[in-house]
Amino acid sequence: MPRTPGTPEGKRPTLADVAARAGVSVALVSIVMRGAKGAGAATRERVLEAAREIGYRPDARARLLRSNRSRLLGVQFGLQQPFHTDLVEGLYAAAEPVGYQIALSAVAPSRGERHAVEALLGDRCEALILLGPQAPAARLAELAAQLPVVSVARRLRPAVPGVDVIRTDDDEGARRAVDHLVALGHRDIVHIDGGRAPGAADRRRGYRTAMNRHGLADRARVLPGGLTEEDGAAAARTLLGDDPRPTAVVAFNDRCATGVLDAFLRARVPVPDEISVVGFDDSHLARLAHIDLTTVGQDIRRLADLAVGRAVARLEGEPTPDGESSGKETVIAPHLVTRSTTAPPRNTP
Amino acid sequence: MPRTPGTPEGKRPTLADVAARAGVSVALVSIVMRGAKGAGAATRERVLEAAREIGYRPDARARLLRSNRSRLLGVQFGLQQPFHTDLVEGLYAAAEPVGYQIALSAVAPSRGERHAVEALLGDRCEALILLGPQAPAARLAELAAQLPVVSVARRLRPAVPGVDVIRTDDDEGARRAVDHLVALGHRDIVHIDGGRAPGAADRRRGYRTAMNRHGLADRARVLPGGLTEEDGAAAARTLLGDDPRPTAVVAFNDRCATGVLDAFLRARVPVPDEISVVGFDDSHLARLAHIDLTTVGQDIRRLADLAVGRAVARLEGEPTPDGESSGKETVIAPHLVTRSTTAPPRNTP
DNA sequence: GGACGTCACTAGAACGTTCTAGAGCCCGAG
DNA sequence: CTCGGGCTCTAGAACGTTCTAGTGACGTCC
Numbered sequence: 241m242p243r244t245p246g247t248p249e250g251k252r253p254t255l256a257d258v259a260a261r262a263g264v265s266v267a268l269v270s271i272v273m274r275g276a277k278g279a280g281a282a283t284r285e286r287v288l289e290a291a292r293e294i295g296y297r298p299d300a301r302a303r304l305l306r307s308n309r310s311r312l313l314g315v316q317f318g319l320q321q322p323f324h325t326d327l328v329e330g331l332y333a334a335a336e337p338v339g340y341q342i343a344l345s346a347v348a349p350s351r352g353e354r355h356a357v358e359a360l361l362g363d364r365c366e367a368l369i370l371l372g373p374q375a376p377a378a379r380l381a382e383l384a385a386q387l388p389v390v391s392v393a394r395r396l397r398p399a400v401p402g403v404d405v406i407r408t409d410d411d412e413g414a415r416r417a418v419d420h421l422v423a424l425g426h427r428d429i430v431h432i433d434g435g436r437a438p439g440a441a442d443r444r445r446g447y448r449t450a451m452n453r454h455g456l457a458d459r460a461r462v463l464p465g466g467l468t469e470e471d472g473a474a475a476a477r478t479l480l481g482d483d484p485r486p487t488a489v490v491a492f493n494d495r496c497a498t499g500v501l502d503a504f505l506r507a508r509v510p511v512p513d514e515i516s517v518v519g520f521d522d523s524h525l526a527r528l529a530h531i532d533l534t535t536v537g538q539d540i541r542r543l544a545d546l547a548v549g550r551a552v553a554r555l556e557g558e559p560t561p562d563g564e565s566s567g568k569e570t571v572i573a574p575h576l577v578t579r580s581t582t583a584p585p586r587n588t589p
Numbered sequence: 590m591p592r593t594p595g596t597p598e599g600k601r602p603t604l605a606d607v608a609a610r611a612g613v614s615v616a617l618v619s620i621v622m623r624g625a626k627g628a629g630a631a632t633r634e635r636v637l638e639a640a641r642e643i644g645y646r647p648d649a650r651a652r653l654l655r656s657n658r659s660r661l662l663g664v665q666f667g668l669q670q671p672f673h674t675d676l677v678e679g680l681y682a683a684a685e686p687v688g689y690q691i692a693l694s695a696v697a698p699s700r701g702e703r704h705a706v707e708a709l710l711g712d713r714c715e716a717l718i719l720l721g722p723q724a725p726a727a728r729l730a731e732l733a734a735q736l737p738v739v740s741v742a743r744r745l746r747p748a749v750p751g752v753d754v755i756r757t758d759d760d761e762g763a764r765r766a767v768d769h770l771v772a773l774g775h776r777d778i779v780h781i782d783g784g785r786a787p788g789a790a791d792r793r794r795g796y797r798t799a800m801n802r803h804g805l806a807d808r809a810r811v812l813p814g815g816l817t818e819e820d821g822a823a824a825a826r827t828l829l830g831d832d833p834r835p836t837a838v839v840a841f842n843d844r845c846a847t848g849v850l851d852a853f854l855r856a857r858v859p860v861p862d863e864i865s866v867v868g869f870d871d872s873h874l875a876r877l878a879h880i881d882l883t884t885v886g887q888d889i890r891r892l893a894d895l896a897v898g899r900a901v902a903r904l905e906g907e908p909t910p911d912g913e914s915s916g917k918e919t920v921i922a923p924h925l926v927t928r929s930t931t932a933p934p935r936n937t938p
Numbered sequence: 939g940g941a942c943g944t945c946a947c948t949a950g951a952a953c954g955t956t957c958t959a960g961a962g963c964c965c966g967a968g
Numbered sequence: 969c970t971c972g973g974g975c976t977c978t979a980g981a982a983c984g985t986t987c988t989a990g991t992g993a994c995g996t997c998c
Contacts, residue, residue: 252735254983254984254985255984255985256984264947264948265947265948265949266948266949266984266985267947267948267949267950267986267987268946268947268948270984270985270986270987271947271986273985274986278945278946278947279946279947280945280946280947283946283947295735297710297711298711298984298985299654299711299713299983299984299985300711300712300713301650301651301653301654301659301712301713301983301984301985302650302654302953302983302984302985302986303984303985303986304650304953304985305648305650305651305654305953305954305955305983305984305985305986306952306953306984306985306986306987307953307985307986307987308953308986310650319674319677319678320671320674320873322669325668325669325674325695328668328695328697329668329695329697329698329699329700332695332697332699332700333699333700341708343692344693344694344695345693346674346677346678346681346693348677348678348681349678350678350681350682351678351681351682359690361646362646362647362648362649363649363650364648364649364650386601386644468877469877469879469880470877470878470879473877473878473879499877499879502851502854502879502880503879505851505854505855506854506879508857524669528817528818528819528822528848529819529822530818530819530822530848530851530852530855531818531851603953603954603955604954604955605954613977613978614977614978614979615954615955615978615979616956616957616977616978616979616980617976617977617978619954619955619956619957620956620976620977622955623956627975627976627977628976628977629975629976629977632976632977647954647955648953648954648955650953650954650955651953651954651955651956651983652954652955652956653955653983654953654954654955654956654983654984654985655954655955655956655957655982655983656955656956656957656983657983
């Protein structure tokens with residue numbers, strides 16, 4: 241087995257090993273490895289060479305232990321949620337340029353939020369970025385007392401002190417979906433909601449507001465849904481039984497919309513000819529050529545950038561302007577992505 | 590802001606703080622916190638009480654730094670791959686009872702495997718569990734020289750010294766799919782493959798073997814596919830153009846199969862009446878009521894258990910039996926999950 | 939020619955744990 | 969009574985880093 245020669249078997253090389261080999265002090269090696277100033281060019285090269293030779297790799301933990309900064313952002317996300325995984329990718333990208341690392345902790349059926357957060361805290365993360373957290377406000381407040389907490393995609397009403405919120409304007413998103421459909425000529429527009437999921441209440445409200453605004457209050461109808469394909473399909477089956485069927489559906493999210501699409505397809509109800517469908521999230525799913533779903537896009541890249549930005553701002557000074565730290569909410573405007581699942585209703589008056 | 594009183598603002602409590610409060614030595618607190626023996630019942634209670642009062646939480650990093658064990662298993666996975674996320678959940682579950690933690694590092698378009706692994710190594714993981722790694726064998730060998738490496742779902746031919754492999758018998762899986770279809774009466778069975786994806790070659794081979802075995806060698810046909818819905822849909826569209834259409838399709842995985850299903854649905858080709866479809870993985874997707882896909886199930890729970898088991902075995906002794914450590918391969922048998930996308934062909938002779 | 943800067947480098951103390959020795963105590967066996 | 973052995977507990981040294989406070993050596997400025 242290829243093992244670097246000169247290194248005691250099984251023990252990974254440390255600063256001291258590099259220092260010995262390069263004939264300098266440990267402190268100087270530390271300086272070189274960090275790229276800090278205070279080392280001559282020639283020595284620097286010599287140290288780097290020595291490090292390369294024995295395969296030195298800095299020990300992140302020891303490093304963090306000493307410098308009381310871990311430069312670690314803890315991210316809690318749902319393993320099965322496409323929107324979350326997209327977001328995680330954005331977070332990685334956003335954290336690197338500002339010199340932070342991401343520590344991931346997944347929430348899954350067998351692993352609750354509590355567990356996930358405990359792991360992150362044990363890892364000495366400096367701040368927490370929680371994607372769509374379900375924890376009660378009190379718990380979030382408790383966490384915020386210990387370290388900066390950013391909630392992404394979960395609105396907090398009333399605001400929780402110390403918890404920043406980054407979210408898409410769900411309300412506005414649902415309104416845009418309705419506006420789009422109305423502009424196409426639809427009047428019987430139904431909403432399949434997301435139940436108690438984060439953002440669901442806002443989207444419901446946005447839908448109602450828009451319907452009212454267009455004088456369609458009496459036609460507004462909200463069907464209980466959820467965030468999986470299954471929920472969407474179930475709701476769609478309900479719609480299939482209706483006699484004057486609605487001509488358009490605004491679904492809670494893309495997964496839900498996909499379920500709707502599928503149910504219609506199976507029932508031989510052509511989309512968008514007989515019924516239009518709008519999703520929410522603009523996830524990978526929606527973009528697949530064969531689905532090509534009209535949807536409300538959340539600016540994932542921006543959400544991620546802002547989440548990291550807020551956390552970092554809290555960490556690096558930002559001298560808690562008023563009072564203590566009130567918990568700032570940043571709302572991003574969504575945008576409608578028009579694809580092929582929406583069209584004017586068949587019998588436009 | 591609620592802050593634990595008695596603690597210096599902004600600094601998290603340490604063993605020393607607990608010790609001071611409980612009036613004992615630091616070492617004793619350490620003993621109590623670890624649940625090690627060597628502390629009296631009364632003192633133990635008193636220490637725990639003190640810890641609770643000031644909100645003490647052990648510092649994982651310092652802990653690991655000292656005891657040269659990190660008890661950390663580094664897991665590399667693809668953010669967008671349902672099969673991987675399912676597996677990750679299983680890994681969490683498998684690691685906990687044996688006293689190990691999981692450190693996650695995601696691979697995404699913007700974040701290559703190299704990057705992901707570097708992060709894990711920096712975190713001082715004791716072993717690496719790589720889900721469907723694409724890295725060249727040489728790279729894996731290099732890693733294996735430093736620490737135990739387990740490759741899940743990627744076969745290594747020839748075996749890489751020091752790298753254990755845990756995988757499903759892809760070959761057998763594809764054979765079972767074909768057997769099932771043949772038993773139903775199908776003869777024109779096409780395979781939509783996974784290109785260069787891990788496992789694809791084996792599934793292709795299994796398909797061919799089974800076709801031969803049933804005397805259908807001349808009807809065997811492999812269409813280039815891939816691992817996304819899009820790939821499946823594209824291949825399905827090709828099939829739609831055929832005049833004597835095949836009566837059954839074995840897709841590389843569930844996502845691919847879903848794409849196939851969708852394309853057929855849109856073309857008004859009823860499944861399974863006119864054509865049967867089999868997937869691979871038995872992912873969440875396949876189980877959705879409205880998809881209800883016949884598929885080849887991989888025993889995810891078992892794969893996860895074994896992966897953790899192999900890593901731990903390497904770590905805890907297992908005195909490298911023969912020679913050095915040859916790299917052990919464990920192959921799990923897949924099972925066919927019959928759902929509603931397969932049926933006898935319409936015109937059974 | 940002394941005071942002062944700057945530059946390259948170093949010694950040694952942190953950081954928050956765990957671990958190794960060993961100290962003090964009480965109890966029962968001889 | 970003494971000895972050994974078990975308990976409970978403690979002091980202090982690790983672990984691999986970074987940071988603070990230097991030490992010399994060499995210029996530069998009046």
